[in-house]
Amino acid sequence: MTQEISPQARKGWMSLLATADEARLAALFDTLDAAPDHDWLRAPETGGVMVRGRTGATGAPFNLGEMTVTRCTLKIAGGTVGHGYVQGRSKRQAELAAKLDAMLQTDAAPEVQDKVLAPLRHEKSTARDARAAKAAATKVDFFTMVRGED
Amino acid sequence: MPELTQPELTQPELAQPSADVYSGGFADPAVASAHAFRAAMDVMARPGTWRPLTGGQAPEGLSIAAASLLLTLCDPDTGVYLAPDVDSATLRGWLAFHTGAPVVAAGDADFALGGWAALMPLDQYRIGSSEYPDRSATLVVELPRIPAPNARLSGPGIKETAQAWVPDLALMQRNAMLYPLGVDFFFTCGSEVAALPRSSQITAEG
Numbered sequence: 001m002t003q004e005i006s007p008q009a010r011k012g013w014m015s016l017l018a019t020a021d022e023a024r025l026a027a028l029f030d031t032l033d034a035a036p037d038h039d040w041l042r043a044p045e046t047g048g049v050m051v052r053g054r055t056g057a058t059g060a061p062f063n064l065g066e067m068t069v070t071r072c073t074l075k076i077a078g079g080t081v082g083h084g085y086v087q088g089r090s091k092r093q094a095e096l097a098a099k100l101d102a103m104l105q106t107d108a109a110p111e112v113q114d115k116v117l118a119p120l121r122h123e124k125s126t127a128r129d130a131r132a133a134k135a136a137a138t139k140v141d142f143f144t145m146v147r148g149e150d
Numbered sequence: 151m152p153e154l155t156q157p158e159l160t161q162p163e164l165a166q167p168s169a170d171v172y173s174g175g176f177a178d179p180a181v182a183s184a185h186a187f188r189a190a191m192d193v194m195a196r197p198g199t200w201r202p203l204t205g206g207q208a209p210e211g212l213s214i215a216a217a218s219l220l221l222t223l224c225d226p227d228t229g230v231y232l233a234p235d236v237d238s239a240t241l242r243g244w245l246a247f248h249t250g251a252p253v254v255a256a257g258d259a260d261f262a263l264g265g266w267a268a269l270m271p272l273d274q275y276r277i278g279s280s281e282y283p284d285r286s287a288t289l290v291v292e293l294p295r296i297p298a299p300n301a302r303l304s305g306p307g308i309k310e311t312a313q314a315w316v317p318d319l320a321l322m323q324r325n326a327m328l329y330p331l332g333v334d335f336f337f338t339c340g341s342e343v344a345a346l347p348r349s350s351q352i353t354a355e356g
Binding site: 041042043045073075081 | 172173175179247248
């Protein structure tokens with residue numbers, strides 16, 4: 001059964017799955033009760049994509065650089081289609097990401113949210129906070145000595 | 151100061167694609183597309199001969215041969231024109247998912263797909279220029295069945311003459327007279343394909 005999903009929510013989990021560590025993702029996937037079978041619609045393939053950016057998010061687009069991406073599309077039992085787009089060249093991770101994307105559109109969604117997405121989200125924000133804290137510790141305040149001009 | 155534009159985020163026709171959009175690609179892309187490309191080259195090199203061409207399966211009644219041709223020849227750099235009789239949101243989605251080819255107007259198309267009547271008039275397609283005769287369109291014509299030959303072909307790839315069916319004799323002769331400009335044709339029916347390049351001279355049979 002497929003239910004209505006907001007594009008924002010799907011963007012969120014696609015991003016999490018794309019940047020997750022492969023070993024961690026596989027470990028979390030194994031904690032799920034049931035892993036569905038799948039048919040390939042597009043077998044995993046690796047290629048390069050041009051990442052584009054905009055200065056200040058509003059300026060003219062420019063090419064930031066190329067990155068390696070692995071993608072695949074599969075259909076799990078029940079007919080739900082899932083897409084996996086992950087950074088790097090891991091076909092296994094692309095398969096897991098696509099499977100999880102498909103499961104998140106079915107009744108298995110709450111379980112996947114709890115057992116896979118929540119830990120990933122927590123780890124990602126922890127890592128970001130740790131990095132930000134490390135950077136904040138090196139912050140230098142510049143100030144100008146009074147030079148006696150007035 | 152460059153103009154500030156917002157990226158386009160809306161893709162209404164792909165918002166809720168049906169499952170058909172994703173199926174029907176080559177099972178083993180490297181091998182299957184090489185076989186399909188060989189078939190396409192063979193029929194182009196031997197005008198008038200029919201050859202099997204399989205592997206792809208497009209949604210909604212497009213023939214296997216036409217689907218395999220699109221999968222083999224189209225990529226993000228080739229504009230495809232879909233004639234009104236085959237154009238549908240599902241086919242556009244299928245084409246976008248499997249090939250990434252943009253759907254364009256007839257006058258900008260590298261490939262055009264449809265039935266013969268829906269593809270007309272012929273002069274709306276690009277025929278190339280003297281400097282670049284390769285910048286012309288290739289028409290993939292869907293046929294309900296393989297018709298009996300009504301014309302005699304001669305020219306490159308044909309030893310003496312070959313019998314073939316051409317849809318509109320006078321029109322096709324005019325296209326051949328444009329050589330080295332003009333458009334090329336693939337004819338597809340079920341899982342069979344034939345071709346008629348602009349280099350073939352066409353005379354009426356009998």
